[in-house]
Amino acid sequence: MLRILQFLYSLRSFLLFVLLEVLAIWLLVANNSPQGAAFFNSSTSMVGSILETQSDVRDFFSLAEANEALVGENSRLMEQLKSLKTDPDSVELTLDSALSSQFEFLGARVISNSLRYAQNHLTLNKGSEQGVKPGMGIFNESGVVGRVKSVSKNYSVGISLLNNDLLISSIIKSTGDFGSINWDGKNSQTAKLLYVPRHVNAQVGDTIVTSGYSAVFPRNINIGVISNVIQSGDPNYLDIEVALTTDFSKVSYVYLVENTEIEELDSLYQQSEITNEF
Amino acid sequence: MNFRNLISFILLILILGLFQILFLKNLALFGIAFCFVYLVGILSIPLQIRAVPLLLISFGIGLIIDVFYDTLGLNAAAATFLAFLRPYWLKILRPNGGYDDSTQPTLQEMGIGWFISYSLPLIFAFCLIFFIADQWGTGTFIGVVNKSLFSSIFTLVLAIIVQLLFFKRRRGI
Structure with missing residues (x-):
């Protein structure tokens, strides 16, 4: 028995190496499923605050570009709004619930973003306190950006469209x-x-x-x-x-969209035994 | 390792880590050459450190970088592998008279030729594990080797620059 223990003791660095590698690979696998809740990532408040400071500095240099994009978006929305406004002499009909708004929107800033790896993520400066939930879609004025993966109190992590796991x-x-x-x-x-x-x-x-x-x-x-x-x-x-259409190296301000009827849809899918991957 | 060395080591890790997180995250020369300058911290740990603490320190440093990169486990796995190989590689490279007790495996103490032959294979091993894990199931093997090769060269160049600029040359004998 003593000899076995001695033998194991002489191998301790190799055993520790194997243990740490297994731990690392387990973390890697457990964190890469698109739906899985993550333990630590950049939505942790300390990490998030460091990344936010960094993006404060960086965003200062792209303010003009961000402004231009927002002005473009605004003018487009105003045009749409004009066609939706009712004239004072027209009759107003109350809409059926099928046409009432199904989506809710939020704005957020990207404080960290990667695009060089096989699985890229982005960190946003809004969290559960501001109403962000896992599963919300992320897009900006030029196109789809990704999807929210996990949320902390004040930050959230999204899977970028540049990620093998996201369909x-x-x-x-x-x-x-x-x-x-x-x-x-x-x-x-x-x-x-x-x-x-x-x-x-x-x-x-x-x-x-x-x-x-x-x-x-x-x-x-x-x-x-x-x-x-x-x-x-x-x-x-x-x-x-x-x-x-989205330039992922320049994503700075994004919109988040939430389907308010997702629970109803999910339970309907479950009832009819359809498995929906998204 | 005395107390003063410990403090300067922690400072070195902090500075290199911050530099890695804030500036090198999305930097990739020609899309293939990445830089992992924080490895200088692991590579310059004094020679008399035992294998177990070395493994734990490297795993910890890798994990901290991972938390900021949202690649939990990726840097940690690769850095642990590097730390595992380091003692064996040092044994192979041992000069005739053996190492001095208090030497650090740095550019200033060991010379540029020794430093390159010490760090380039270790960094390459790190990159290989890193990119194999990153591209698992999606990339080709040639692509992985390509990225690893250029990343390790780029990292080595930056490691040499960092040591020339910031490491003190030891006075006297």
């Missing part, structure tokens, strides 16, 4: 065909549109927008433009490359 339900705007956007880990400006059958007439230059099927994003938020359609490879599906 976003989307359609080709001109034809209405359905597919899933997924990043292939190569270039931060392009992604792949998956599960589009071969008979679909997808053209270079067609716009890809969110489908609204997945209950995360509302319909018609920009994702990208088709840059290449390849016929070869898979016998069932087209190989479509999409140039993303």
Whole structure:
């Protein structure tokens, strides 16, 4: 017995090495599922405050650009608002509940963002106290950015669209065909549109927008433009490359969207035994 | 390691860690050469440290970097691997008379040739583990080796610059 213990003691550094590696790999696997709750990450308040200070400094230099984008967004919204306003001499109808607002929006600032790894994340400066919940969609004025993964009191961590784990339900705007956007880990400006059958007439230059099927994003938020359609490879599906409209190296202010009816939808799916991945 | 060395070591780790977190996160030369300058901290721990504390220190440092990068476990796994290899590699590189008791494996004390042959393979091993874990199932092996090679060269260059600028040369014999 003593000899076994002595033997183990002589191997202690190797055993500790194996133990630490297993621990690290376990952390890696446990934290990479898109739905999983994370233990520590950049939404921890101390880490978050350091990252926020850093982004304070960095954002100062991009204020002009952020302003320009916001002004553009504002003018677009004003135009829409004009067409929605009722004239004083017209009759107003109360809307059916089917048409009442299903989505709620929030604004937030990105305080940390990565784009060079296979699994990229971003940290936002709003948390559960400001109403952010796991599962909310993240987008900015030019397109989809990602999805909230976990939330602390004042910060939240999102999975970027540049992450192998994230699939976003989307359609080709001109034809209405359905597919899933997924990043292939190569270039931060392009992604792949998956599960589009071969008979679909997808053209270079067609716009890809969110489908609204997945209950995360509302319909018609920009994702990208088709840059290449390849016929070869898979016998069932087209190989479509999409140039993303969002410039992920410059994302600074984003909107968060929440589907207020997601619980009702989820319970309906459960009732009818449909498993919805998103 | 006396108390003064300990304080300066902690300061070094803090400064390198902050530099890594604040400036090097999204830096990648030509999209393939990443920089892990905080490894200088692990590489310059004095020679007489035992294997167990070395492993624990490296794991801890890797984990702290991971928390800021949202890649929990990635840097920790790679840094632990580097710490595991370090004593064996040092044994292979031992000069004829053996090491001095109080030497630190730094550029100033051991010379540039020794330092490169000491740190380049270790950094390369770190990068290999890092990118294999990062690209698991998505990247190709050639891509991983490519990234590792250029990242380790870039990291080594920065490590040499950091040591030339900030490490004190020991006076006398």
